[in-house]
Amino acid sequence: MDTLAALFRAVGAPLSIETITLDAPKPTELLVRIAAVGLCRTDLHVMRGERRVAMSPMTLGHEAAGVVEAIGADVTGVAVGDHVVLTFIPGCGRCRWCSKGLHHLCAEGPRITQGGQLDGTYCRHDRLGRDVGAFCMIGGFAERTVVDQASAIVIDKDIPLDLAALVACGVPAGVGAARVRAKVKPGDSVLVVGCGGDGMNVVQGARLCGAATIIAADINPTKTELARTFGATHGVTEHGEALTRAVLALTGGIGVDHAFVCIDPPATLLPAFRATAKAGNVVVTAITPDTVKQIDVPPLELFATQKAIMGAVYGFTSPRLQIPELLRLYRSGDLKLRELITQTYSLEDINRGYDDLEAGKNLRGVVVF
Numbered sequence: 001m002d003t004l005a006a007l008f009r010a011v012g013a014p015l016s017i018e019t020i021t022l023d024a025p026k027p028t029e030l031l032v033r034i035a036a037v038g039l040c041r042t043d044l045h046v047m048r049g050e051r052r053v054a055m056s057p058m059t060l061g062h063e064a065a066g067v068v069e070a071i072g073a074d075v076t077g078v079a080v081g082d083h084v085v086l087t088f089i090p091g092c093g094r095c096r097w098c099s100k101g102l103h104h105l106c107a108e109g110p111r112i113t114q115g116g117q118l119d120g121t122y123c124r125h126d127r128l129g130r131d132v133g134a135f136c137m138i139g140g141f142a143e144r145t146v147v148d149q150a151s152a153i154v155i156d157k158d159i160p161l162d163l164a165a166l167v168a169c170g171v172p173a174g175v176g177a178a179r180v181r182a183k184v185k186p187g188d189s190v191l192v193v194g195c196g197g198d199g200m201n202v203v204q205g206a207r208l209c210g211a212a213t214i215i216a217a218d219i220n221p222t223k224t225e226l227a228r229t230f231g232a233t234h235g236v237t238e239h240g241e242a243l244t245r246a247v248l249a250l251t252g253g254i255g256v257d258h259a260f261v262c263i264d265p266p267a268t269l270l271p272a273f274r275a276t277a278k279a280g281n282v283v284v285t286a287i288t289p290d291t292v293k294q295i296d297v298p299p300l301e302l303f304a305t306q307k308a309i310m311g312a313v314y315g316f317t318s319p320r321l322q323i324p325e326l327l328r329l330y331r332s333g334d335l336k337l338r339e340l341i342t343q344t345y346s347l348e349d350i351n352r353g354y355d356d357l358e359a360g361k362n363l364r365g366v367v368v369f
Ligand SMILES: [Zn+2]
Pocket: 040, 041, 042, 062, 063, 169, 170
């Protein structure tokens, strides 16, 4: 069938809105009508060439939710008409990591930039008949997509699908980083550097954990103010060494128990590390461009202060566990989702949405169909 899609064709170029053809789902695949897809910064890194993908053209978009329209013969646990959230790392169910319940570490994860389906084939084709890839095995910037069942999680139908899309990436990444990776405890102090899609959800994750001090740091004062509505107790707009000094001043010279690096790790990791208390945690949730090969942290400082520097992808927990749990927290009023959406766009307007993200206007832009 034909479907409208936003394609990455070349580094530095805007996404190309084109009609592509989509093959019917294979035995373990689903045809999904996308209802909403978030404009995450990771796709922008691909457009800028900072996160390299293996092919073009490729349909970007990985923060998506929709409705199942057809299923392959071997699909189990998903039916036509089900509402699904798509996961940007598939859970193959068989590898070492999936066997331990750690789907965010699935052995298939490193292939999400390759463009192929989970089985390595291509099911999208452009007008010239060339294969079109799907970023994260999802390709959510399209009216319809075909994904393996390993990339879909069935959700309750009463959850609005524009909000469901948010729990596909930014919300679990941020909330899970605080709750699961850092294990923030009641009374702890937290620093969040970069209050965008991930960082704002670290703020609300830290609030859910009962953190007593939540310092939101962003060079954009609008975002630090907004962070207060998600639970931040302080806002700072400094960066670099001045950021470290500001955080130390707010914590009696001790530093925070947990610092989260949610934007530009090459510039923010060391200031965040130095704003962290001895034996504290520094959690990196943001992507660094492929071209940056190292970030310097003085080794003696690392040794002597006994801090831990750790990464967190997908909130360091299985999306199959976390996504339904986050939706329960939304339903009970403990998790803000609607408040994360700054603006909605049509697919044809997606490049304007990314311009707004780059201009710092959006916490989350969402394409709704
Ligand atoms: Zn994302």
